[in-house]
Amino acid sequence: MKLRRILLAFFFICAVALEPRAGEAAQVYPGKEWAAKKPEEAGLDAAKLKELSDYAGGFGCVVRDGYMVYTWGDASKRKDVASAAKPLYSHFLFKAVEDGRISSLDALVNKWEPRLNQINKNLGHKDRNRTWRHFANQISCYGLNEAPGTAYAYNDWQMALFWDTLFKKVYGAGFETVDADVFHPMLTDQLQCQDNPTFMAFGVKDRAGRLAISPRDFARFGLLYLREGKWKDKQLISRAHARMAVTSPLPNSIPRAGDQAAEMIPKQRSIGSKRIPDNQCDHAGSYSWLWWTNGISRDGARHWPDVPVDAYGCFGHGGPRAMVVVPSLDLIISWNDANIRGAEMENHALRLLKKSVMWHGLPARENTAKMAVPRPRSGRIVVDPEHPQWLKRKGGGPFFMCGPGDPEDFLYRGKLKPDGTRDGDQMALIGKLKGTGANCIYLMAVRSHGGDGDRTHNPFIENDPRKGVNQKVLAQWERWFAEMDKNGIVIYFFIYDDNVRVWRTGDRAGNEEKQFVRTLVNRFEHHENLIWCIAEEYQEGLTVERVKKIAAEIRAADDYDHVIAVHKLNGLDFSEFADEPNIDQFAIQYNVPDADTLHEGMIEAWKQAKGRYNLNMSEAKDWGTGREARFKSWACAMGGAYVMILEMDIATTPKSDLEDCGRLVRFFESTNFNEMAPHDELRFAGTKYVLAQPGRSYIAYAPRLRGRIGLKNVKAGTYKFRWFDCATGKEVTQKNVRVAGGNQSWDKPRGIGDELAVYIKRI
Numbered sequence: 039m040k041l042r043r044i045l046l047a048f049f050f051i052c053a054v055a056l057e058p059r060a061g062e063a064a065q066v067y068p069g070k071e072w073a074a075k076k077p078e079e080a081g082l083d084a085a086k087l088k089e090l091s092d093y094a095g096g097f098g099c100v101v102r103d104g105y106m107v108y109t110w111g112d113a114s115k116r117k118d119v120a121s122a123a124k125p126l127y128s129h130f131l132f133k134a135v136e137d138g139r140i141s142s143l144d145a146l147v148n149k150w151e152p153r154l155n156q157i158n159k160n161l162g163h164k165d166r167n168r169t170w171r172h173f174a175n176q177i178s179c180y181g182l183n184e185a186p187g188t189a190y191a192y193n194d195w196q197m198a199l200f201w202d203t204l205f206k207k208v209y210g211a212g213f214e215t216v217d218a219d220v221f222h223p224m225l226t227d228q229l230q231c232q233d234n235p236t237f238m239a240f241g242v243k244d245r246a247g248r249l250a251i252s253p254r255d256f257a258r259f260g261l262l263y264l265r266e267g268k269w270k271d272k273q274l275i276s277r278a279h280a281r282m283a284v285t286s287p288l289p290n291s292i293p294r295a296g297d298q299a300a301e302m303i304p305k306q307r308s309i310g311s312k313r314i315p316d317n318q319c320d321h322a323g324s325y326s327w328l329w330w331t332n333g334i335s336r337d338g339a340r341h342w343p344d345v346p347v348d349a350y351g352c353f354g355h356g357g358p359r360a361m362v363v364v365p366s367l368d369l370i371i372s373w374n375d376a377n378i379r380g381a382e383m384e385n386h387a388l389r390l391l392k393k394s395v396m397w398h399g400l401p402a403r404e405n406t407a408k409m410a411v412p413r414p415r416s417g418r419i420v421v422d423p424e425h426p427q428w429l430k431r432k433g434g435g436p437f438f439m440c441g442p443g444d445p446e447d448f449l450y451r452g453k454l455k456p457d458g459t460r461d462g463d464q465m466a467l468i469g470k471l472k473g474t475g476a477n478c479i480y481l482m483a484v485r486s487h488g489g490d491g492d493r494t495h496n497p498f499i500e501n502d503p504r505k506g507v508n509q510k511v512l513a514q515w516e517r518w519f520a521e522m523d524k525n526g527i528v529i530y531f532f533i534y535d536d537n538v539r540v541w542r543t544g545d546r547a548g549n550e551e552k553q554f555v556r557t558l559v560n561r562f563e564h565h566e567n568l569i570w571c572i573a574e575e576y577q578e579g580l581t582v583e584r585v586k587k588i589a590a591e592i593r594a595a596d597d598y599d600h601v602i603a604v605h606k607l608n609g610l611d612f613s614e615f616a617d618e619p620n621i622d623q624f625a626i627q628y629n630v631p632d633a634d635t636l637h638e639g640m641i642e643a644w645k646q647a648k649g650r651y652n653l654n655m656s657e658a659k660d661w662g663t664g665r666e667a668r669f670k671s672w673a674c675a676m677g678g679a680y681v682m683i684l685e686m687d688i689a690t691t692p693k694s695d696l697e698d699c700g701r702l703v704r705f706f707e708s709t710n711f712n713e714m715a716p717h718d719e720l721r722f723a724g725t726k727y728v729l730a731q732p733g734r735s736y737i738a739y740a741p742r743l744r745g746r747i748g749l750k751n752v753k754a755g756t757y758k759f760r761w762f763d764c765a766t767g768k769e770v771t772q773k774n775v776r777v778a779g780g781n782q783s784w785d786k787p788r789g790i791g792d793e794l795a796v797y798i799k800r801i
Contacts, residue, residue, distance in 0.1 A: 066104030067270050068258060075105040077394070080791060082107055083457050086394035094387050096358065098253045098373030101261065106254065113254045114232065117374050118239040120310065122356025122361060123249030124226075124328035125283070126259065127201060128174045132279040133224065135170075139208050143171045151199070152208040157301040161185075164300075173200040174327050175288060179301045182295045182315050183649040189295035190288060190325070192318040194310035195302060201247035201309060205237075206457060213242040225382055228274060231255040253372035256361040260370040263350075264363050284350040285509070286365070287326045287333040294320040322381075326350070334506055336587055338549040341381060343388040344595065346560050347509065347689065357384050364388070366451050366516065367395055367564060385448070393597045395564060404545075407749045418566040419528065420599055420621050427649045427678065428712040429601060436712035439673055440699040441476035442691065443656055443682030444703060446535065446574070448481035449515060450495045458499070458508040464518045467688040471527055475700015477567075478528035480656070480682055482535045488564065488579065489535030503540050507557050516561070523565040530656075530682065532605070533558065534590070536575035536597025545583035552591050570596070571603040571625055578607070582614045589620035605656060626679065628658040633666075633673035635740070637727060641716050653679035661685065668698045668764055668793070669741050675702060675740050676727035678716050701767045709762075709797045710735055723748030723783035735799040739764075743792040748783030753800065760797045763790045774801070 066073060077084040079426025080102040087100060087108045134140045147168045147586065148154045154165040161183065168186040172178035172194065178186050180196035205211050211219045217236050226235050232255060240249035251259075251712025262269055267280030300317040311318065324333035324341040331350045332341050342349060351362030357378035362371050371391055378387055397672065417432035429437045445451065445467075452462020471479070497512060499505035519529050534540075541551045562568065572588050573580055580588075590603050603623035604615055612624040625645070628639045636658060643653050655674040661667055661683050671681045681702070686695065714737065717730040721738070723746045729737040733753040739749055741764075759772040770787040786794060 065265060065371065066260070067265075068104070068106070068230065070232070072101075072106035072254060073104070075107050076103075077107050078396070080105055080107045081396050082394045083396050086390065090387060090390040090394065093377075093390060094373050095377040096373050096375035098371065098376070099257055100391070101257045101370040103368050104261065106257075109254070111375075112768040113372075115253050116233045116235065116250050116252045116255075117518060118248055118250050118354075119256065119359040119360075119361075119374065121459045122256075122354035122359050123237075123247070123251075124197065125263075125352045126249060127204065127274060128283060128327045128329075129195070129225070129248075129259075130220070131170055131174050131204060132275055132283070134208050136276055136279070140170060143562065144169045146759050147173065147203060151203045153303045153570075157303060161300060173203075176321070176325065176328070177288070177292060179295055179300075179302055181306075182317065183300050184269070184295045188206050189293050191295040192321075193318070194308045194318075195306055195314075195315045195316055196280060198247065198307050198309040198720070199303070202307075205247070210311070213238065225259075225274070226255070228269060228272070228285065229255075229258040245309055253361075253374055256372040260363045260372065264365055264370060271785060280519070283331050284331060287324050287331045288321045288332075288469070290323045290336045292321070309319075328352070330687045332730070334553060338553055340553055342383055342385040342388055343553075343556055344560065344597075345392060346564075347507075347512070347557055348561075349388065351742070353384065356380055357453070360384070362388060364391070366561065369391065369395075388596070418598055419569065419601060421601060421652070422712050425649075425712050426622070427644070427647060427652050429652060429680075429714075436707060436710065438675070438680065438703050438706035438711070439471060439478050439654070439656050440675070440681040440702045441478040441528075441683070441696070442471070442686040442688050443478075443480045443684045445687040446482050446532070446690070447478055447491060447495070448479055449483065449497075449518075450485065450491060454494050454574040458497075458501075458511045459514045463689065465521065468521050468525070468527065470519065470688055470697060471526050472694070473523045474696035475703050476696040477520065477526055477528050477700070477703055478531070478682055479688070480530045482532040483572070484533065484538050484540060485535040486538070487540045488537040491535065495535075503554070504620045507554065512557075517630040519562060519565055519568075523567050526567055528567045528569055529562070529565055530571060531558075531562070532574055533572045534573040534576075534579060536573070537578040538578050543584070545581050545587075546589060547584060547587040551588070555588060555591045556595045558772050559592055562599050563596045563600065569601045569603055569623070571605055571623075572623075574628070575607050576604055585615070586618055586620070589618065593620040601652075603654060610639055610646065612643070612646065612651065614651055621651065623654055625654045625656040625682075628655065629657075629659045631660065633669040635668055637673035637677045640674050640679045641718070644678040644716055654682060655679040656682040657684045659684060663692060663695050665765070665793070667695055668702075671699065671702055672739055672764060672795070673727065675706060676716065676729055676737070678729070697767075698765075701762075702765065704767070705762050705764075705795060707799075709737060710799070711737060720750045721748075722750045725749065732792045733800070735797070737795055739795045741793055743786065743794060746783035747794070747796060748781065749798070750781045752777055752779060752782045754779035755800050758799050758801050761787055761790045762795045762797070763796060764793045765791055 041423055091110035098111040112290045148166055158164050164185045168178050172186045176192055177190050178196050196661040205216050221237050233252040235251040235255050239248040258376045260779050263280055266277045267275035295317050322335040324331045329350045332347050346364050346366045348366050349364045353360045358376045417434045419437050420432050422428045422430040431437050452460040485495035486493050494501050497507055499508045541548055570592050572585055592602055601622045603625045605625035608627050608629050615621045674681045713731045714729040717728045720728045724740050724743045725738045725747050727739045738747050757775045757777050759775050761770040
């Protein structure tokens with residue numbers, strides 16, 4: 039019996055260890071068939087996908103989270119994919135290294151192809167120095183004057199030599215046997231491909247090595263790399279190689295090769311082009327182990343400017359044959375015979391794919407019984423089109439924000455690690471905020487270059503803007519942002535701290551700055567709970583015209599119409615941006631000593647706004663804690679503003695203060711405050727402040743009620759009252775209350791304290 043109990047305990051522990059944790063859905067892979075979902079079940083808009091497939095033409099498919107979610111044409115049709123086959127060559131190179139067939143990626147190829155030693159005597163027998171790395175990045179300069187590794191040439195003669203040397207000599211296969219001996223058992227059988235892919239697209243006598251594969255099978259190969267080389271419970275290729283393959287674009291310091299032909303091996307065949315020399319295009323800072331990535335070219339342009347920066351793919355004939363992976367959205371798309379030609383059309387097609395995303399992230403697990411389609415918490419935060427002085431949830435109700443206006447160094451807390459990431463307490467801060475209802479964090483992307491941070495407070499590679507953005511840093515931010523987003527915490531994202539001057543371009547937003555802004559937007563725009571803010575105290579580092587240009591850049595890049603804000607030095611005037619179509623919110627700094635003065639300031643700002651933008655009381659010094667902080671927060675809210683609290687750094691903030699913010703949010707979002715405006719002229723009896731849609735609904739507030747709470751000029755009728763204790767969150771509802779017209783007042787119900795609000799709605 040004792041042994042039995044031990045064994046049962048052991049198996050229980052194993053079962054618990056192997057069970058997916060909450061929030062970590064078990065990854066889905068296809069079997070002999072793809073598991074399917076409707077687009078909306080996977081968070082995609084079917085109409086937008088139809089727009090994409092109409093634009094692309096041909097035939098193809100879309101995969102999300104391991105499910106087949108959309109097809110057009112015949113996605114099972116096997117056909118040549120031309121140069122899109124090349125990442126499979128590098129895959130088998132990595133596999134040869136891992137299996138010990140090749141000693142390293144930097145091993146010389148002449149061990150396997152000794153004829154390379156005999157050519158180009160006049161060039162110092164340069165081909166003796168060719169490595170496998172050179173082949174797999176198209177920098178071997180085969181058939182060109184340049185030495186291996188010194189220049190880039192997209193070259194089909196070298197691809198044929200690469201394929202022949204790798205598959206015929208390293209793997210020992212022939213044209214007739216490579217599918218059966220190598221390709222199928224080592225890859226496609228393990229992926230359970232459905233449509234019999236082949237490396238002999240045109241037969242053994244015509245461009246052997248060309249891949250014929252269906253879009254749905256090609257998507258399996260994309261899923262393998264999306265899952266970093268793992269297929270179900272087996273690592274088919276090491277995670278290190280899978281990551282390296284799609285994240286290591288050639289640096290722009292490597293030039294494109296010239297047009298001087300050099301000697302090739304006698305009877306050298308080509309896998310495609312017959313031009314001599316063959317040098318089809320530049321790498322554009324975006325070529326990584328035969329994959330195309332979303333890198334930055336020598337002129338500072340992003341390869342696909344409207345696509346998430348982590349996207350990568352393979353393309354044949356310049357675009358009509360392709361397979362693309364977008365890891366940040368867990369999307370794969372594959373097409374053939376499309377009408378797409380060139381990077382500009384690729385960008386547009388992938389932009390349409392991105393626009394189809396309604397939400398990102400799935401529940402941890404699904405019940406075997408039929409379940410409701412999972413939805414985002416309430417939809418993304420947008421300007422209320424009917425009441426632009428307030429915000430709402432897309433497809434949902436009104437949105438209110440109240441919470442920390444700090445720590446502005448959130449992204450840079452902790453020790454700097456060699457790769458640029460941080461070993462800080464960010465997750466702990468988010469954890470403390472979760473569940474309190476306080477729903478924002480005020481944070482900044484760039485605090486160096488004149489801002490309040492040190493030289494490392496930016497997301498650039500080695501903190502140098504000239505080297506571009508460090509994707510590892512953005513990936514760490516994404517983990518924090520995903521946790522915030524999941525818990526309804528607004529990512530209040532400042533691009534610049536006050537006085538930051540990274541690029542000194544006056545009124546102009548230069549190409550480098552535009553690319554930086556687009557990189558941030560494309561990386562994080564999928565989050566629901568996100569507000570962009572261009573700069574803190576913008577006057578210290580930017581001109582009005584520059585701010586407008588940055589706002590326009592954000593608007594053009596953001597497919598989800600997130601709110602765009604601007605923060606200013608102390609004051610209530612926002613006239614320079616009042617009619618700017620790309621700026622939605624005034625992030626106010628107003629340093630006054632008490633709640634009443636704050637409230638009066640918000641009323642004045644509301645009047646100046648005239649419904650053209652919304653207000654966020656985002657910075658006021660000496661806010662205080664406890665009851666004083668509550669008074670100020672409610673004073674601002676009742677004046678028509680959202681609330682972010684300076685020096686509420688979360689780490690040292692009493693949890694009760696965070697919960698006070700949460701109670702304010704909960705109360706406001708349970709009303710129709712977005713249809714109201716400040717109407718203090720309607721206060722009566724013990725009421726301090728009033729928001730109202732006169733004749734229909736009211737919020738009356740009193741911080742220290744003495745006697746009764748009341749309203750002037752109430753329309754006679756039947757109302758519903760919901761009383762709210764601002765200090766405790768206790769609520770009392772009174773239905774079908776008959777109210778006579780004119781000035782009226784009411785006693786608060788038992789259990790509600792003297793710091794209260796009451797929501798009164800005519801029914």
